[in-house]
Amino acid sequence: MTAPHWRLIINGKSAGDDDLREAVHAMRERGLDLDVRVTWEDGDAQRYVAEAIDDGASAIVAAGGDGTLSEVAATLAGRDEPAAALPTLGLVPMGTANDFATAAGLPVEPLPALELIAAQPAHAIDLLRLEANGKLRWAANLASGGFGTQVTVETPEGMKKLLGGLAYVLTGLSRLGRIEPVEARLRGPDFAWRGGFIALGIGNGRQAGGGQALCPDALVDDGLLDVTVIPELEGEVAATLGTVVSEGKVAALDRVATRVRLSWIEIEAAAPLVLNLDGEPVESTRFRIDCVPGRVRMHLPAGCPLRSQPPVAD
Structure with a gap:
């Protein structure tokens, strides 16, 4: 044999x-x-x-x-x-x-x-199949935007090597005083959302950025994207939520998140925004993401x- x-x-x-x-x-x-x-x-x-x-x-x-x-x-x-x-x-x-x-x-x-x-x-x-700027990209895990994406992008390589996943948490804590919402429009089959978000997850897998469980119920074989939108919040609640996002506390996110399952989603923003696609930052004002079963x-x-x-x- x-x-x-x-x-x-x-x-x-x-x-x-x-x-x-x-x-x-x-x-x-x-x-x-x-x-x-x-x-x-x-x-x-x-x-x-x-x-x-x-x-x-x-x-x-x-x-x-x-x-x-x-x-x-x-x-x-x-x-x-x-x-x-x-x-x-x-x-x-x-x-x-x-x-x-x-x-x-x-x-x-x-x-x-x-x-x-x-x-x-x-x-x-x-x-996941993402189209932006006329180019197709694929990912196995998750596309994320907003606060969590900035944490991942801004965490130094040396800190990642030394501290592992804890590096993302420390970087997140350092950003709590400057969480800025991203204004965007989202649409998919029978779904539309518009406003400012501080975190966005579009998942085949469940977490990104060192443990941010943005899509806690995602499945890799259901033919659907799990979409989580954390809206813009104000004051003390926003600071608390920033800590939650950096630490990946799912229960607290459930109180404020919009969650849907879609076969595809399109994102439009007036200003360029960054989506982190399994560690690869992609910047554009328009994205389309499909689930390819x-x-x-x-x-x-x-x-x-x-x-x-x-x-x-x-």
Whole structure:
């Protein structure tokens, strides 16, 4: 029987991780045909995915954070083949906050993460497809705007490396005195909203920015976007809510948030606004985001909170 053939694509920042190196060695000792590639610059992930497909890899594993996962997923999504004809997708969480992995209940250690991929059949999941400035982008987790996006964008890389997810909280606390609402219009099927928001989440996954649970009920396989809008507030309530957003306290957000589930949403603003798409800031005055159902197949835990349906074995 031919051994499974996997391709592991590692974010260059994690290439020297000893635990990951030992996990790769352990899986090879068990008979897995596992090749490793390391990304250093733009375009590497796309090239490695194409190479893996040409080489007949059965699974492509992203080792990194939400951005690495989305980069690999985006490359798979951009292929002409249907999801069933593409390699499956796995994740070894190696990022600063690992928001998708945390919400999905994935193991945080490299060896258990690789073992899960070997043990659990792949499950079709949705992806976000964002159009802005005439360009299409894909993401696996969440698009966010407003206060949380500024926290993520403004958190220094050195602080992220030193403090992990706590870095986002500290940056958020430092911003509490200068939360400025974003004026925008949102519309989707049977939905319209207009006003100033301090936080916006459009989720396939549930959290972003180091634990901001903006879309606490999102599912990765329901064919819908979970949209959360936190409106502009004033005075002491606004300061309290700023702390809530930075710490991701879902219960308090429920009191003020507008939440809907949509197959697509359009956003228009008079002034350019920034959406953070799994770590990639995108600036525009107009966005369209669609949920593309079942675009890739991913290995998730058996009891994954993000999954609504049991996996189907290949």
